[in-house]
Amino acid sequence: MKTKTMKKNKVNVITLGCSKNLVDSEVIGNQLKANNFDVAHESQEADREIVIINTCGFIANAKEESVNTILDAVEAKKEGLIEKVYVTGCLSQRYKDDLVKEIPEVDAFFGTRDVPNLLKTLNADYKHELVGERLLGTPSHYAYLKIAEGCDKQCSFCAIPLMRGKHVSKPIEDLVKEAESLAANGVKEIMLIAQELNYYGQDLYKQRRLADLINALSEVEGIEWIRLHYAYPAKFPEEVFDIMNENPKLCKYIDMPLQHISDNMLKSMRRATTKATTWKIINNLRQRVPGIAIRTTLMVGYPGETQDDYQELVDFIQEAQLDRVGVFTYSHEENTHAYAMPDSISHQEKQERANHLMELQSGISYDKNQEKIGKTFKVLFDKVEGGYFVGRTEFDSPDVDNEVLVPTENNFARIGDFATVEITEATEFDLYGKIID
Numbered sequence: 121m122k123t124k125t126m127k128k129n130k131v132n133v134i135t136l137g138c139s140k141n142l143v144d145s146e147v148i149g150n151q152l153k154a155n156n157f158d159v160a161h162e163s164q165e166a167d168r169e170i171v172i173i174n175t176c177g178f179i180a181n182a183k184e185e186s187v188n189t190i191l192d193a194v195e196a197k198k199e200g201l202i203e204k205v206y207v208t209g210c211l212s213q214r215y216k217d218d219l220v221k222e223i224p225e226v227d228a229f230f231g232t233r234d235v236p237n238l239l240k241t242l243n244a245d246y247k248h249e250l251v252g253e254r255l256l257g258t259p260s261h262y263a264y265l266k267i268a269e270g271c272d273k274q275c276s277f278c279a280i281p282l283m284r285g286k287h288v289s290k291p292i293e294d295l296v297k298e299a300e301s302l303a304a305n306g307v308k309e310i311m312l313i314a315q316e317l318n319y320y321g322q323d324l325y326k327q328r329r330l331a332d333l334i335n336a337l338s339e340v341e342g343i344e345w346i347r348l349h350y351a352y353p354a355k356f357p358e359e360v361f362d363i364m365n366e367n368p369k370l371c372k373y374i375d376m377p378l379q380h381i382s383d384n385m386l387k388s389m390r391r392a393t394t395k396a397t398t399w400k401i402i403n404n405l406r407q408r409v410p411g412i413a414i415r416t417t418l419m420v421g422y423p424g425e426t427q428d429d430y431q432e433l434v435d436f437i438q439e440a441q442l443d444r445v446g447v448f449t450y451s452h453e454e455n456t457h458a459y460a461m462p463d464s465i466s467h468q469e470k471q472e473r474a475n476h477l478m479e480l481q482s483g484i485s486y487d488k489n490q491e492k493i494g495k496t497f498k499v500l501f502d503k504v505e506g507g508y509f510v511g512r513t514e515f516d517s518p519d520v521d522n523e524v525l526v527p528t529e530n531n532f533a534r535i536g537d538f539a540t541v542e543i544t545e546a547t548e549f550d551l552y553g554k555i556i557d
Contacts, residue, residue, distance in 0.1 A: 130158045131242075132168035134193075135257060136186050137176025139264045139313050139349070141209055145174045146254030148208075148235060153255055155244035161257040170204045170242070171196075175211035177283055180451035186211045187223075194225040206230065208238055210283040232284055233269075253301050259502055261536030262309040262518065263302050264349075267295055267333065271315035273352070275379075276390045276457035277422065277450060280315055287316065289324045296336050303342030306536065309500060310337065311347040311517065318352045331359040338369045344538070345500065347517060349375040353401055354393040361408040371514040372412045374405065379419045381436040382429040389422060390457065395432075402440060413515035415444035418477065421470030422450045423461035430473055437480050443488060444521055445481040447474040482548045489522065489546035496556065499524045499541045501533045509533040511541070513551075524551045531555045 131152055135145040149159045160168065171193045175186035186209075193205045204227045212219060213231035220229060230238045236246040256263055270285040271278075299310055312333075314320060321329030337346055346369050348360075353376050364370050380386055383395050405412055418433060437445065449470040452459050465473075501511035502518065508525040511533070516522045524541055526533060531554060533539050540557035 129156065129170075130168045131160070131170045131172060132163045133159065133161050133172045133174065133257075134189060135162065135174045136189060137174075137178060137182055137210065139311070140266055140315075141174050141176060142257050143254065143264050143266045143313070144209070144232070144235075145172075146257055148172065148174070148238065149255035149257070150250060150253050151235065151239055151247060152242070152244055154247050154250055155239070155242075157242070157244065159255060161255070168202060170206070171202050172206045172208060172238070175207060175209035177209070177211035177214045177279065179448065179453070183211055190219075190223055190226065194223060197225060206238065206241070208232075208234065213283045214279065253298075256305075256307075258518070259536065260306045261500070262311070262345075262502075263307045264313050265295060265299060265302070265310045265337075266290070266313050267317070267320055268314035272319065273316060273392070274390055274457070276388065277419070277453065279453040279456055282455055284315065287314075287319055287323055289319075289321050291324060292321075292329065292333050292336050295333060296340065299337050299340045299343060303340050306342075308342065308536065308538075309345035309347065310343055311349055312337075313349045315350060316352045317348055317350055318354070318356050328355075328357050330357050331363060334360065334363055334367070334370055338367055344369060345371050345514060347371045347373055347514075349517070351376045353378050353398055354391075356401060358404070358408075361405065364409045364412065372409055373415070373515050373517065374412065375415045375517065376401075377417045379417065380422065380429070380433065382425075382432040385422055385425060385429050388424055388458070389419075402442075413443040413521075415446075415517070415521065416442055417446040417448065419448060419450055420473040420477065421463070421465055421467075423458055424464050425450075426464070433477060434480065437477055437484070441484055441488075442481075443515065444485075445477070446520065447477045447481075449474050485522075486546075486548040489548065489551060492543045492551060493546055494543065496540050496542045497524070497553075498538055499526075499553075500538050501526075501535050503535060504528065509535075511539075522549055522551055524553055526553055526555055 133145045133149050135142050152159045173189055176182040196202050197205050206228050207226050208230040212229045216229045228241050239246050268289045270287045271280050272287045351374055364372055381395050497513040499511040499513055501509050503510050507528055511524045539555045541553040542556050543551050543553045545552040
């Protein structure tokens, strides 16, 4: 039975999926806090009256995780451990009618742009003066800055436009204010995120203005690192390359999801790019921004992928020597162009192809990390864990890239501060070092 010590208006927000979802959860949390709710992000304490689950609906595994999390919360409600379960986010946006029928124990479902309605259900006011302010779910020294919502691309495998709508850029002045608010609360690194960074500003200003945005954010006092995530591999605003070289605040890092390299696959995927243009952008990046770290994601098992198509991916990984690579297997997404296309290989073969690519990349990552031994890097420390101060260089984003581990013994670092670290050892995905300044 629920204990009598449970307090009213105690909310636990659970976030599933990508960093864009995390930003949405942070907005919800701050709005509730302003309405005198006691809000926690993914609290492990069993004293929360209300649970809000911000779901992901991108691929099959993410949808399964979201459904299981909802079912766990519903079970806790049946046991009297919580009183209310609310569901929001991409899965709820896409499958609301089905979810209402299948999981009626949920108190209400909301879509990706339903924050005012969610707040109203909780008898909370949507405070317009707080737009841009968030209750961070990240460590206090870094944050994601969502510069646009939605996507205008029509990639055959992707359901994001169905869940997030068309591309809508936020005005530069609003993003600067948001960054100033983050900096005032101790944030030193901001990571720019959108479904497609390249397109930023086209809808608002009739021209792409990512470079102008970066320059404006660079003027925010307290922000020391700006990082770019999710840049579409076509029509990238090349003036940004010059900023990377000239502006020490813009990290020499880019996350550019390529998905595939075979022209056959790229055409079927409706990626509006080719193998030749992909190589052109990679070579251009490396030529104009020496030392840049390039991260990408690749897809295997897309319908029609032949052994030759896959071999092109294998050859590409070996030749391109990218700094970071993530690989996922194709899954059918309802109402996408590729949904009705039959699988050409089994799930097992998809997984084997993905595993092989990751093994290849592991070797590449090991070699690249070995080259860092003896060199020094500016490191931002995120946490203390397992006897180490754990941080990152400008070439590494949280959760997905290398970590720099410095023994707590005979070293001192403040979490959220920078220090100069000399790398002494390296593995495939970790760097070890000592603080020298």
